C-alpha cells in the first residue's frame with residue numbers, strides 16, 4: 001500500500017476503454033484514482049482528491065469542461081485516450097495552464113483502414129449482401145441490387161491530416177482519384193486542393209470525413225454540401241459525428257439525395273437516428289475505427305509516455321496545440 005501511495009496520482013473518471021494491458025501497464029506506474037468505482041458521488045470523490053491530483057486521463061465520454069476543471073485546482077495535465085480532443089475545453093485548459101495530450105498517431109492506420117472498409121462496404125453493399133443472405137433471400141432469381149465499382153471513384157477527403165493522408169494512400173491503391181479540403185493546402189502533395197468543401201463535393205463521388213471537430217467544422221457537411229455531392233454520392237465519417245449535420249444527412253438519405261453512408265461516429269453517441277438503422281445503404285459502426293488489439297497497445301504506450309514525461313518534467317510526447 002505504501003508503495004502505491006508513492007506512485008504519482010492519475011485520476012480517471014469513467015472506466016477506461018478495455019485496453020488489454022491497462023491493469024498491468026498503468027497500475028504498476030501510477031496510483032490510479034478510479035472515480036467510477038468509488039461509492040462516493042463524483043463531486044465528493046473529486047473534492048477528496050482536489051488538492052493533490054495533477055493528471056487526468058480521459059476518453060471521449062468524459063466532458064472535460066470548465067465545471068470539472070474548477071473542481072480540480074491542482075490539475076496540470078489532461079491526457080486524452082483519443083486522437084480527437086473535442087471533449088476537452090482546450091481554451092479553459094490553456095487559461096488555467098493545463099497541458100493537453102492526445103493519442104498522436106497511435107490509431108491513424110487503424111482508423112484509415114476502417115474508413116476504406118466502410119467506403120468499400122457501402123459501394124459494394126457488403127453488409128447489405130450479408131443481411132440478404134442471412135435472411136434466406138438468396139434465390140435463383142438473381143435479383144440482388146448491384147453495387148458500384150471502387151476503381152476510378154473520385155474521393156474527396158475532408159481533413160488531410162495524418163488519418164486523411166493514410167486514407168488517401170490506401171485508396172490510390174484502388175485507383176481512386178483523390179482530392180481534398182483541409183485547414184490549409186499541403187503543397188508537397190499533388191492531390192487537387194479545394195478550399196471550399198461544396199466545390200470538393202461537387203467534384204467527388206464520395207466524401208470521407210477525417211477532420212477534427214472544431215467550431216469551424218461543426219455541421220460543415222450540411223444539406224448544401226450533400227446536394228453538391230449528388231444522388232450517386234456516398235459519405236463516410238470516421239472523424240466526429242457532429243462534423244455532419246446528422247438531421248440533414250438523414251433527410252438526404254431518406255429522400256435519395258445521396259446514395260449511401262458509412263458511419264463510425266454520430267452526433268449523440270451511442271444514440272443513432274432510427275431512420276439510419278432501417279436503411280441497408282447505410283453501414284453503421286459503434287465508434288470503433290481506432291480500436292484494434294494492436295492500436296490499444298500503442299495508445300497505452302503513448303498515454304504512459306506522456307504521463308511519465310509530465311511527472312519527470314520532460315517535454316510531452318503528443319501535446320495538442322490548438
Ligand SMILES: O=CC(=O)O
Pocket residue numbers: 060081082083084085103107290
Ligand atoms: O475517435 C477516436 C479518436 O479520436 O481516437
